[in-house]
Amino acid sequence: MHAEDHFDDDFLMRLLRDPDELxxxxxxxxxxxxxxxxxxxxxxxxIQAFLHRESDFEVPRGWVNRMVKIFEAEEPGExxxxxxxxxxxxxxxxxxxxxxxxxxxxRAATERHLIWESARFxxxxxxxxxxxxxxxxxxxxxxxxxxDDGRLVGATVEVTVGGxxxxxxxxxxGEFVVxxxxxxxxxxxxxxxxxxxxxxxxLVIPS
Amino acid sequence: MDEAGGVSKxxxxxxxxxxxxxxxxxxxxxxERLLKRYERMIYSVPVRLHFEMDERQEVFxxxxxxxxxxxxxxxxxxxxxxxxxxxxxxxxxxxxHAKYLRRRHDPESYALSLQDPNADTLEMYLTSEREQxxxxxxxxxxxxxxxxxxxxxxxxxxxxxxxxxxxxxxSMETIGSLRYRCLSNLRQLLHSRNL
Numbered sequence: 171m172h173a174e175d176h177f178d179d180d181f182l183m184r185l186l187r188d189p190d191e192l193x194x195x196x197x198x199x200x201x202x203x204x205x206x207x208x209x210x211x212x213x214x215x216x217i218q219a220f221l222h223r224e225s226d227f228e229v230p231r232g233w234v235n236r237m238v239k240i241f242e243a244e245e246p247g248e249x250x251x252x253x254x255x256x257x258x259x260x261x262x263x264x265x266x267x268x269x270x271x272x273x274x275x276x277r278a279a280t281e282r283h284l285i286w287e288s289a290r291f292x293x294x295x296x297x298x299x300x301x302x303x304x305x306x307x308x309x310x311x312x313x314x315x316x317x318d319d320g321r322l323v324g325a326t327v328e329v330t331v332g333g334x335x336x337x338x339x340x341x342x343x344g345e346f347v348v349x350x351x352x353x354x355x356x357x358x359x360x361x362x363x364x365x366x367x368x369x370x371x372x373l374v375i376p377s
Numbered sequence: 378m379d380e381a382g383g384v385s386k387x388x389x390x391x392x393x394x395x396x397x398x399x400x401x402x403x404x405x406x407x408x409e410r411l412l413k414r415y416e417r418m419i420y421s422v423p424v425r426l427h428f429e430m431d432e433r434q435e436v437f438x439x440x441x442x443x444x445x446x447x448x449x450x451x452x453x454x455x456x457x458x459x460x461x462x463x464x465x466x467x468x469x470x471x472x473x474h475a476k477y478l479r480r481r482h483d484p485e486s487y488a489l490s491l492q493d494p495n496a497d498t499l500e501m502y503l504t505s506e507r508e509q510x511x512x513x514x515x516x517x518x519x520x521x522x523x524x525x526x527x528x529x530x531x532x533x534x535x536x537x538x539x540x541x542x543x544x545x546x547x548s549m550e551t552i553g554s555l556r557y558r559c560l561s562n563l564r565q566l567l568h569s570r571n572l
Contacts, residue, residue, distance in 0.1 A: 179560050183529060213567060218530045220511045227421040233434065234412045237441040241400075241408040259439045266431035 175200065177207045182214050236358060236374060243360075243372050261285040286373050293373060295361075299353065307348040311340055311363060311371075322365070330360040390516065394454035401449055412441065414516075415461050418509040422465045422501060423472075432472060439468045462505055466498050507572070514566045521545065522559040529556070 177185070177197070184191045192198055201207055264283040282297040295309035307329055311322055327338040327346045332354030338346045340363070353359070359375040391399070391410070399407035419440050423433040443464050451460055515523055525545070528536055542552040 179556070184535065186530065187533065187535070210564075213564075213572070214530070216572070217511070217526075217563070217567075220508060221527055221530050223508070224417070224512075226424055227417040229416045229420045229437070230430075230434075233437055234409065234416055237412055237438070237445075238405055238409045240442070241445060242405045259442045260435060263431065266434070 176204065177201075177210065182207075182211055185211055186214055186218055239358070239360075240372065240374060243362075259287060261287050284375060288371060291363075291371055293361075293363075293371070297353075297375075303352050305350050305353050307338070307346075307350060307361070309346055311344045311346065326364040328362040328364065330362070332357045392455075393457040397448060397451060397454040397457060408445075411444075411457075415458070415509070417512060418458070418462060418505055419465050421505055421508065422462075422469050425501065425504075426469055426473070428469070428472070436465065436468050436472060440465050443468070458506065458509055462502060462509070465505075466501055470498065510570055510572055514563070514570060514572065517566055518559065518562060521555070522562065525556060525559050526563060529560075 177200075181191075181195070181197075192201055201211075262283070262285040264281070280298065280300045282299070284293075284295045284297070286293045286295075290313060292312050293309055294312075295307060297305060297307055299305045307327075309327075311325070311327075313322065322340050322344055323342050325340040327340060327348055329336045329338070329348045329350055331350050334350075336348050336350045338348035340346045361373040361375070363371040391407070396407050396411045396414070400411060416437075419437055420433065423436045428436065440461070444461060451457065515526075518526065525541070528541065528544070538549050538552055541547075541556070542549050545552060545555070547555065
């Protein structure tokens, strides 16, 4: 075989599907002598492996939308430096822990326990749905590292459920109770803490 | 778009620095675009580390929040890919260490723990970055070309020209030409990125 008789795409595809084809075709000598064909086959193998793996990396539906919602909660035109909001990340969710077989203190059927942290705050929340028509959000907001929790007193807690907004207030120990009625399935719940100053904390509960 | 499989598209995708600038000015569509561009790269790391679904979600959420919180501090926006990957690997390592510490106090689950608290982050970084570059190459191909390449590379048996022509609603001659141009463009794009 001459040097110019490089493997064409048809042959390379056949090799991808069946490596024994090289031996059967009697073109091993060219393959061993031709760096370009070896490189091309290797490159195609990498593409094939990549395409096979890509299906494992399909991000579950809704995850990106949730993050877009968090972005949109920022005031327009404000960069994160100037933003008055602090975003918290979920540390624990008894619903997920339960599904994963991890024992959680919350009674799975009627309670959901969640813990968030942000750079400055920690929120511990229990969603009590013993009466599905009278769901109550019971939680505690604390500063981390512990600081003057007194300045959290009186902060407004705004819980948005399916477009409806319910309000509560943080007491002197950082606790708050917000009855929200019936929860709407399929909609994430948003919790917003408003302080006397410009700062606020924004949390989202996955639906 | 070049229907025969050319590289160029009608609307060029914004570059990373353009996306970052738009995000910082409050454009949520750019934020969504940024996440769409890197969602698979972020998600692939906890998947590779065999994290459970709730842990993957935690990592994904944390990484996105970190990006949002610190985007303004990104000095060189052209390094966005590397920056996000570094954040992702760091978040995964935090979680691995937290799990490791928790299990240390529980001899039973500690003995069952298979996850290495010092996972090879360099290997993870290089693999994930290489894959992201491949993803970007594919994104540069026109939609029809991407679909054709997927069909060619993922088929267990040779896909007949007649079937391809039928699938794409093209004549046999056109499908042959499309295949040739798509693969040529793919090679060209791979070469331009040293892949």
